[in-house]
Amino acid sequence: MEAAEDPLASAMAPPEHETDEQRVARESDETRARKISENIDAQIKADRLALKKKKKAVRVLLLGQSESGALQDFQIAYAYRAWTEERVSWRAVIQLNLVRSVNTIVDLLTKEMAQPTSPASPRSMHLPLPTGHDDDEDAYPLSSGSSSRVRIPRVASDPSLRFRTPVSEYHKLLKQRLQPLQRVQRDLEARLGSAATEDTFTAVTSAAPFTEQVQSRTENTILTELQPNPHRPREFFIRSSTGWKAALDKVRPRLSMDARSQENLDEKYEDDDQAGRRLQKRNMKRPRDIDDETTDVLAQCKDDIKALWTDEAVQSILIKRRLRLEDAPGFFLNDIDRIASQDYEPSDDDVVRARLRTVGVQEHRLKFERGSEQGREWILYDVGGSRSCRAAWYPYFDDINAIIFVAPISCFDESLAEDRRVNRLDDSLLLWKGLCACPLLAGVQLILFLNKYDLLEKKLSPYGGAVHAKDYIPGYGKRPNEARSVADFFKQKFGELQKHNSPEPRGFYAFLTSVTDTKATKMTLDTVREGILRRYLKEADLLP
Ligand SMILES: Nc1nc2c(ncn2[C@@H]2O[C@H](COP(=O)(O)OP(=O)(O)OP(=O)(O)O)[C@@H](O)[C@H]2O)c(=O)[nH]1
Numbered sequence: 392m393e394a395a396e397d398p399l400a401s402a403m404a405p406p407e408h409e410t411d412e413q414r415v416a417r418e419s420d421e422t423r424a425r426k427i428s429e430n431i432d433a434q435i436k437a438d439r440l441a442l443k444k445k446k447k448a449v450r451v452l453l454l455g456q457s458e459s460g461a462l463q464d465f466q467i468a469y470a471y472r473a474w475t476e477e478r479v480s481w482r483a484v485i486q487l488n489l490v491r492s493v494n495t496i497v498d499l500l501t502k503e504m505a506q507p508t509s510p511a512s513p514r515s516m517h518l519p520l521p522t523g524h525d526d527d528e529d530a531y532p533l534s535s536g537s538s539s540r541v542r543i544p545r546v547a548s549d550p551s552l553r554f555r556t557p558v559s560e561y562h563k564l565l566k567q568r569l570q571p572l573q574r575v576q577r578d579l580e581a582r583l584g585s586a587a588t589e590d591t592f593t594a595v596t597s598a599a600p601f602t603e604q605v606q607s608r609t610e611n612t613i614l615t616e617l618q619p620n621p622h623r624p625r626e627f628f629i630r631s632s633t634g635w636k637a638a639l640d641k642v643r644p645r646l647s648m649d650a651r652s653q654e655n656l657d658e659k660y661e662d663d664d665q666a667g668r669r670l671q672k673r674n675m676k677r678p679r680d681i682d683d684e685t686t687d688v689l690a691q692c693k694d695d696i697k698a699l700w701t702d703e704a705v706q707s708i709l710i711k712r713r714l715r716l717e718d719a720p721g722f723f724l725n726d727i728d729r730i731a732s733q734d735y736e737p738s739d740d741d742v743v744r745a746r747l748r749t750v751g752v753q754e755h756r757l758k759f760e761r762g763s764e765q766g767r768e769w770i771l772y773d774v775g776g777s778r779s780c781r782a783a784w785y786p787y788f789d790d791i792n793a794i795i796f797v798a799p800i801s802c803f804d805e806s807l808a809e810d811r812r813v814n815r816l817d818d819s820l821l822l823w824k825g826l827c828a829c830p831l832l833a834g835v836q837l838i839l840f841l842n843k844y845d846l847l848e849k850k851l852s853p854y855g856g857a858v859h860a861k862d863y864i865p866g867y868g869k870r871p872n873e874a875r876s877v878a879d880f881f882k883q884k885f886g887e888l889q890k891h892n893s894p895e896p897r898g899f900y901a902f903l904t905s906v907t908d909t910k911a912t913k914m915t916l917d918t919v920r921e922g923i924l925r926r927y928l929k930e931a932d933l934l935p
């Protein structure tokens with residue numbers, strides 16, 4: 392196309408008969424306009440970059456040995472609306488925690504019964520079992536979808552059947568009546584998947600197995616050090632919407648689908664005669680859900696569970712075997728009335744007390760729902776803390792803004808579930824040391840939660856465990872046997888390890904926490920959040 396025919400070209404063309412003076416003035420105007428336009432472009436680009444930096448998600452890694460806890464406090468504190476949707480999924484976990492405690496006691500009873508020193512009471516040997524009136528019996532479904540049922544006489548409601556001898560016929564009956572809970576446990580474990588089983592053995596002998604990966608990487612691939620997430624293995628990556636919650640959701644959609652079809656049916660048959668409608672409805676009846684069956688069995692066992700837990704003989708067996716279930720993770724036996732009811736819905740408090748092992752790495756995205764940081768996304772990586780899981784941590788070490796390390800300090804007299812030879816606190820200290828020393832984390836903010844302070848207080852108290860710290864903690868000496876003193880001692884130990892092992896100086900941020908107290912923890916989290924954010928924004932400003 393010739394210039395004369397192109398309207399744009401003709402508009403841009405210099406005026407006809409332009410003098411030299413006019414041309415110089417025009418060209419100078421054009422240069423100035425171009426410069427202004429370029430400046431505007433550069434400003435827009437800079438603003439966009441700043442916005443991007445500001446809105447880039449803050450990435451935090453939550454670390455610690457298994458059974459250290461803390462993630463749910465974040466969700467409750469800062470993304471409550473999303474949390475309330477998720478909370479309902481925890482029902483099955485809490486039911487499993489409860490059923491496990493019951494089955495643990497029943498196992499102990501069985502062991503006790505097998506001992507020759509605990510004969511059943513002669514009186515109880517001749518105890519006539521209540522016969523099978525319908526009033527005296529409860530029917531327990533044996534399995535999901537199965538029509539088989541066992542009939543078991545009612546025991547807990549009949550005080551005359553109670554005996555205070557160590558193990559009596561009464562306990563045998565209780566055991567028999569609680570038998571269906573074995574099946575419930577298996578069902579719940581199957582539904583929750585591998586997270587539902589504890590890691591009780593590991594071949595990993597190092598507290599910080601990721602250090603080997605650090606070494607091989609520093610030796611071989613210095614150049615790739617600055618690449619974002621070059622080795623993040625996707626196979627370890629379990630998003631929060633998958634894993635055990637997804638497994639439960641496979642059951643739940645069936646429920647909602649059925650409810651929906653029921654509604655459709657109601658509309659469809661609005662004008663039809665009642666009989667046809669009833670028939671259709673009966674044919675479309677929702678299949679009994681596995682959730683319902685678990686809840687039914689628990690509700691039917693409620694009185695017997697209570698009877699078992701409050702039984703003097705059972706309590707003395709627990710004391711004899713030094714099993715303090717009430718201080719163990721996932722203890723719900725004192726909440727049986729609420730939890731073993733048909734309409735049970737977990738509270739926040741229940742969920743923070745629940746125990747469920749994290750398998751692999753779970754990503755939790757939190758969008759702040761309120762305040763000046765509204766809309767900013769935080770990504771929390773929650774990783775399994777047992778020794779066999781720790782090698783999977785390493786790929787998450789780069790491109791991270793902060794690490795919150797949770798060290799349970801009440802565990803100074805306990806050993807790891809996955810390796811009974813290892814003291815829990817020693818393991819935490821070694822793990823901390825490994826993190827401090829890791830070159831890849833040299834510039835990462837480390838925040839330490841000295842957690843389970845409430846349990847520490849209880850353990851040392853004469854009315855709780857009355858444990859003597861000096862018997863378990865090398866170097867504790869004659870310090871007072873008080874929680875504050877033990878906490879200060881460990882704080883100093885963690886601080887020294889950080890100071891002597893960090894590749895470059897870094898601040899020491901340590902907090903005493905009891906994360907099951909969500910209100911108190913919220914205050915700590917506010918401080919931590921501010922600290923992480925301030926540093927994050929400062930670093931974003933320093934970026935090119
Ligand atoms: N009393 C008390 N219990 C706590 C505290 N912190 C955690 N717990 C309990 O310890 C258990 C921790 O369980 P999880 O949250 O599954 O532990 P985790 O650290 O995620 O463990 P992994 O997933 O195996 O790495 C829960 O039952 C909590 O209730 C605390 O400060 N006080």
Ligand SMILES: [Mg+2]
Nearest residue numbers: 747748749774
């Ligand atoms: Mg976990």
